Amino acid sequence: MLKIMKYTLSDLLRSRWGLLYLGFFLLLTLSLLWLSGDVSKVVISLMNVVLILCPLIAVMFGVMYFYNSREFTELLLAQPIRRSDIFWGQYLGLALSLSISLLLGVGLPFLLYGLFGSTEIWNFFVLITTGVFLSFIFSGLAFYIALRNDNRIRGFGLAILVWLFFAVIYDGIFLLSLILLRDYPLEYYSMVATMFNPIDLSRILILLKLDISALMGYTGAVFRKFLGTGLGTALAFTALLLWVVLPAWSIRRLALRKDF
């Protein structure tokens, strides 16, 4: 599995898309840092980009990579290698390459700016961690979608839909439900509902860390009020971990039963 991961990683890091993704983050972070000069503000600006862009790129890149490497996967399937190793290796390679692009693209400019001297290092760390989580979660979902659908058009359509659902539609429905149910106590409901959306979870995780109540929104406030920053963070973290494990486990289950 490690070998396959290594090859996927080197293949992707050298690809045009991988470099483009890295370049985008480099440029964005550099310009944000130079324009604003306030590390805390830059982290918040970057948070909005990371929360939307990481899932989108991971899910689209994921299905694209899966479909493009199908014949290569067949070549691997004919070798004396375990099936789950092949798919997990590819999945990990993909998620890692995205994470590395994010880490370098955001990390290098911060390093140049003198991050280690500032007090913002932990905020930066949380930003990167959630970005990495989102990359893993959405690459996993992408692989799951691509394994389920041999039809590329449908696979890409579903991938966009999944991203749109978690990034936009989910919040709309959630907000609507809060308004409709406003006569009832909604603390636990909203907390549980947030667990089902990895993007919301990441947002809360960052905001809890930054401790900016104005930006925290209802759910963030609930998280802090009921659980405190420490427990709230731990809970959000665990939920995110579950979000990583579930697709990865489903990939294995599907891969073992699929014909190639």
Added chain:
Amino acid sequence: MIELRNIHKSYGKLEVLRGIDLTFDQKGRIAAILGPNGSGKTTLIKSILGMVLPDKGEILLDGRSIRKQWAYRDGISYLPQIARFPENLTVLELIAMIKDLRGGHVEDERLIQLFDLQPHLNKRLGNLSGGTKQKVNLVLAFMYDCPVVILDEPTAGLDPLAMIHLRELLREAREQGKTILLSTHIMSFVEEMADEVVFLLEGNIRFRGSIRQLKTEYREENVERAIARILQGGERGRAKSREHGAEGIGHGAEGAALSGVEGHSEPETPRLHLN
């Protein structure tokens, strides 16, 4: 020894294999698996490799079931039907990667020389022509010394010189006592190389035997015509009513058609046309 027992496979409503029983127990023989597109050749081959999982039945390799196993593939050289590789890797990197993944002794250098691949070694696979990719495919398939060799359309896109080398490699493998299965559309290749023929039609074995048996049984002088006989037996009405050659009859198993049958005397290389 490869043993297939009552193999069934359907994709949705489409029944591709309908109870295949086959045993390849003699070493040093080349068996050609023939049949029109959609007859289940590739599905059969992929079942042996564990890439396609049969709905029913059992496949045994040297007496052991391959179900949920993977290590047995160490004893199989496989050439997939379409040669497509990660486009960013160079030829050398791909070969090194397979060597790294599989380990063990390889003969890649001799094969690279044989197929004259040195000028391409440092090119990215995405920039190679189809024929060159197929040569890379052949190097990957033949570089390991495995007791079982399975080739799906090895002749696709090869130039005449590479075809000669492929024949040499196959003869060599036969002399070494390997069990060789291959599928191809080129009947002259079958006639020259194969010791026996397995003809699949609509998921069943329609004929199995040596080339000589095939010719005597269907009273034809060459393999292509004998195959045409089998097909005509299977779908007599269609074969008779056909007027214009082979193309555009339809898809899937029933779309099988042959050129150079029914009294046409075409001097060109006999070739099974399949759409």
